[in-house]
Amino acid sequence: MATIIHAVLGYIFLLLSVRVLSRRPGAQLTLFEFVLIFLMGGVIILATMGDDHSETNAVCAVLVVGLMHRLVSYVKSRFPRWDEWLDGVPLVLLEQGKWQTDVMNKMRVQDTDVMAAAREQGVRTLEQIKYAVLERNGSISIIQEKKSQ
Amino acid sequence: MPVNVPTKPVEDTVPKVNDEVAVGSDLEFQYRWWKFERIVWTFFLLIVIADVLGVFGRGPLAKAHARSKDGTIDLQYERVERFSTPSIMTVKFGPNAIRDGKIQLWVSQSVIKQLGNQRVVPQPLISTVGQDGILYTFPAASAPASASFALEPSSPGVFDFALQVPGAERLSARVYVMP
The missing domain is CATH 2.60.40.10 (Immunoglobulins)
Incomplete structure (x- = not known):
């Protein structure tokens, strides 16, 4: 019983912590994220398992986390407003030649991050970009000037 | 026997930027979120300070x-x-x-x-x-x-x-x- 409660609380707390950490540009995990994931996961697992290191307890904890994940996915798909709170919304970083500086500062995104994403998509200069969008998974989508016309 | 897969017509429900790119951005929500984020981080900081002081045990106040x-x-x-x-x-x-x-x-x-x-x-x-x-x-x-x-x-x-x-x-x- 204690494992189930600890697993549910641990899942909710980790979800909140990771969510408020903000998206960093780049969809792939960096070393910073690896450190966060391993450290946070390691700390939470200690409280979740407690002194009971049995296979039964481990299986129950995994099942609870799986069920919580399923529940959160259901809530996200069923209620769009909750989806926004849980996953965030895409944000426009560059719009028709203008940087959205407030959004960029708050999301800690720099123009070099946008250019890095642009180069990956075959765009050579900033002038070619009509829109740059910070997606919910942290990647930056580039919409080119010529393609949108 | 053919399976009837439920379908529905495509509706353009994703909000557009400048009426040309369907991004689904919601700045009003995002500003509310940033406000909530500040409150959460302040709360987290207070928890850490309280923990150092021993409010939750194993510190001077405990x-x-x-x-x-x-x-x-x-x-x-x-x-x-x-x-x-x-x-x-x-x-x-x-x-x-x-x-x-x-x-x-x-x-x-x-x-x-x-x-x-x-x-x-x-x-x-x-x-x-x-x-x-x-x-x-x-x-x-x-x-x-x-x-x-x-x-x-x-x-x-x-x-x-x-x-x-x-x-x-x-x-x-x-x-x-x-x-």
Whole structure:
């Protein structure tokens, strides 16, 4: 019983912590994220398992986390407003030649991050970009000037 | 047999930027989120500060000291304990606690059960069960003398406990056990 409660609380707390950490540009995990994931996961697992290191307890904890994940996915798909709170919304970083500086500062995104994403998509200069969008998974989508016309 | 897969027509529900790119951006929500984020981080910071100070145990504010008016018992304990986490409660005895080379100390049942007493140092000569607690008898030569209780709370909650040298004043205290 204690494992189930600890697993549910641990899942909710980790979800909140990771969510408020903000998206960093780049969809792939960096070393910073690896450190966060391993450290946070390691700390939470200690409280979740407690002194009971049995296979039964481990299986129950995994099942609870799986069920919580399923529940959160259901809530996200069923209620769009909750989806926004849980996953965030895409944000426009560059719009028709203008940087959205407030959004960029708050999301800690720099123009070099946008250019890095642009180069990956075959765009050579900033002038070619009509829109740059910070997606919910942290990647930056580039919409080119010529393609949108 | 063909399977009927449910379908619905495509509707353009994703909000557009400048009426040309369907991004689904919602700046109004995002500003609300940033405000919420600031509140959460402030709350997290307050939790960390409170933890350093010992509000949740194992810090300066968690340490407590109590003394019976007649000076028989001087108790050092943690007013905030943590579930399943070891701590030490020390009882110092005044000179009038020693009788015939022995000290007797009664501890309430809550010290054994809820606060999870694991062992007593020094080893008591006799442990007598009864009167809603345990009466320990320790060998003692002269004051100052002390006994330590290794506690490991078995469940979260608020627990009262009491200690008493028979014939002297009873000392009561309250412990908060964090989950």
